[in-house]
Amino acid sequence: MSRLVVASNRVAVPQGEGAMPAGGLAVAVDAALKGRKGLWFGWSGEISQREATGVHMIEQGPVTYALQGLSSDDYDAYYNGYCNRVLWPLFHYRIDLMKFDEGQMEAYLRVNRLFAQRLADMIRPDDVIWVHDYHLIPMARLLRERGLRNKIGFFLHIPCPSPDILGTLPHHLEVIGALGHYDLVGFQTSADRDNFDRYVERYLPDRAVKTAVFPVSIETETFTLQAEEAVHSDFVQEIRDSLGGGQLIIGVDRLDYSKGITNRLEAFEWLLEHHPEWEGNVTYLQIAPKSRSAVPEYLEMDQFISMKMGQLNGRFGSPSWTPLRYVNRNFSREVLAGLYRASDVALVTPFRDGMNLVAKEFLAAQDPEDPGALVLSEFAGAAAELEAGALIVNPYDTHAIGRSIDMALRMSVAERKRRFVKSMQALEGNDIHAWSERFLTVLEDRRPETVVPLQERKAAGASNSGIAYETPRPRIAASASQGVRAEQA
Numbered sequence: 046m047s048r049l050v051v052a053s054n055r056v057a058v059p060q061g062e063g064a065m066p067a068g069g070l071a072v073a074v075d076a077a078l079k080g081r082k083g084l085w086f087g088w089s090g091e092i093s094q095r096e097a098t099g100v101h102m103i104e105q106g107p108v109t110y111a112l113q114g115l116s117s118d119d120y121d122a123y124y125n126g127y128c129n130r131v132l133w134p135l136f137h138y139r140i141d142l143m144k145f146d147e148g149q150m151e152a153y154l155r156v157n158r159l160f161a162q163r164l165a166d167m168i169r170p171d172d173v174i175w176v177h178d179y180h181l182i183p184m185a186r187l188l189r190e191r192g193l194r195n196k197i198g199f200f201l202h203i204p205c206p207s208p209d210i211l212g213t214l215p216h217h218l219e220v221i222g223a224l225g226h227y228d229l230v231g232f233q234t235s236a237d238r239d240n241f242d243r244y245v246e247r248y249l250p251d252r253a254v255k256t257a258v259f260p261v262s263i264e265t266e267t268f269t270l271q272a273e274e275a276v277h278s279d280f281v282q283e284i285r286d287s288l289g290g291g292q293l294i295i296g297v298d299r300l301d302y303s304k305g306i307t308n309r310l311e312a313f314e315w316l317l318e319h320h321p322e323w324e325g326n327v328t329y330l331q332i333a334p335k336s337r338s339a340v341p342e343y344l345e346m347d348q349f350i351s352m353k354m355g356q357l358n359g360r361f362g363s364p365s366w367t368p369l370r371y372v373n374r375n376f377s378r379e380v381l382a383g384l385y386r387a388s389d390v391a392l393v394t395p396f397r398d399g400m401n402l403v404a405k406e407f408l409a410a411q412d413p414e415d416p417g418a419l420v421l422s423e424f425a426g427a428a429a430e431l432e433a434g435a436l437i438v439n440p441y442d443t444h445a446i447g448r449s450i451d452m453a454l455r456m457s458v459a460e461r462k463r464r465f466v467k468s469m470q471a472l473e474g475n476d477i478h479a480w481s482e483r484f485l486t487v488l489e490d491r492r493p494e495t496v497v498p499l500q501e502r503k504a505a506g507a508s509n510s511g512i513a514y515e516t517p518r519p520r521i522a523a524s525a526s527q528g529v530r531a532e533q534a
């Protein structure tokens with residue numbers, strides 16, 4: 046089997062024997078590299094005052110971690126600037142927050158060129174290359190310019206909006222058009238893939254781009270085992286004891302405007318206003334580690350949410366009951382798993398989310414005999430797989446979220462079990478190992494026809510596990526030209 050080379054913005058080097066990296070992408074890449082020789086290349090997380098230094102290599106078993114530093118100027122302009130203030134809002138349908146700056150675009154392309162050069166030096170002819178996420182979109186084009194002929198695939202972890210939105214990005218062909226240079230571009234949902242296909246039709250009519258759907262997932266079985274154990278820990282027991290017999294609602298989100306935390310707070314306010322019977326009987330724990338604090342939009346949101354939390358506790362709380370608990374800390378996977386299992390309801394209500402792994406983690410952590418209920422935004426990628434089991438809400442409709450919370454808190458155990466079984470069917474059929482295997486199978490042309498088109502599954506009356514992986518639709522263009530417009534000009 047050929048060596049797998051992964052490129053992503055950040056690299057998570059395992060911290061000790063058997064220790065799992067924390068974030069969603071890290072777990073996903075770790076799973077992809079398991080069982081085969083591999084190299085994982087990306088930013089080390091280090092920032093230096095001078096020009097970026099050379100690549101630092103760490104060998105661990107069959108995997109080599111290749112870490113590249115960034116200069117502080119590049120960190121500001123490439124990461125805080127173009128990635129987090131241009132591409133992130135754009136892909137999350139927030140063009141009102143997009144702050145385009147030509148210098149930052151140059152920095153994005155410069156860092157990608159640096160990464161491509163460093164990576165190209167390490168590539169062997171039969172390596173398979175898998176590039177992850179919006180930070181490194183131009184990598185395939187830049188590697189091809191350096192003469193590489195390897196298979197190169199790309200997976201977009203975040204949503205993909207329509208060409209009307211993508212087209213608002215100044216010089217979009219230079220960046221988004223560069224996706225046309227991959228052998229395979231993978232998306233979280235068929236809606237994302239369809240949007241990109243329409244972008245190609247409109248802006249890259251001479252290109253045949255192979256696209257497919259691979260909803261990212263979690264280590265379902267491991268997470269269930271962790272939750273079973275962690276729910277008995279002193280930490281989790283203390284939390285349950287502190288509820289005085291009341292129910293626990295949990296929210297776990299990076300502090301990001303795409304996650305819909307503000308509307309969730311309004312929904313909780315609506316619940317306490319309209320259902321005073323919950324006073325003293327329900328606690329909402331919101332875990333929200335801070336992220337991207339150097340970006341002004343994140344700071345503003347941080348301040349607003351802290352203020353709102355205080356206001357609501359002041360208005361509804363009593364000396365013996367705090368309705369909202371707000372925590373900005375990070376927790377281990379075990380503690381998080383235990384907290385999910387100890388919770389009665391999870392609120393996952395992003396305005397827009399590529400997938401949302403928290404929704405899947407919450408379900409995997411539940412006790413099948415007494416599972417919690419999931420309130421899930423229709424605009425999270427996870428809704429495509431979990432619509433049959435979750436209470437699906439429109440995150441812009443705060444009263445509807447409030448009503449769904451009320452319904453979830455009152456739901457009978459029989460109904461919760463029925464919904465849980467439906468959700469778990471989707472999760473068990475598509476864990477993180479299946480996800481990476483499916484992507485690589487299609488990229489490497491091993492068994493390209495094993496994935497069943499969604500339409501066919503629906504037509505055959507298959508249970509709607511919602512796993513929307515579909516056969517790639519290579520669109521063979523009439524013209525043989527392989528150029529992207531931006532380059533032809």
Ligand code: ADP
Pocket residue numbers: 067068069297298299332333334373374375376377378381400401402403404406
């Ligand atoms: P995003 O990738 O946008 O942050 P996801 O929901 O897809 O959103 O993934 C978030 C990941 O980060 C999940 O695996 C979740 O468990 C983890 N996570 C979120 N908050 C914390 C926290 N406070 N401590 C540890 N892990 C966290």
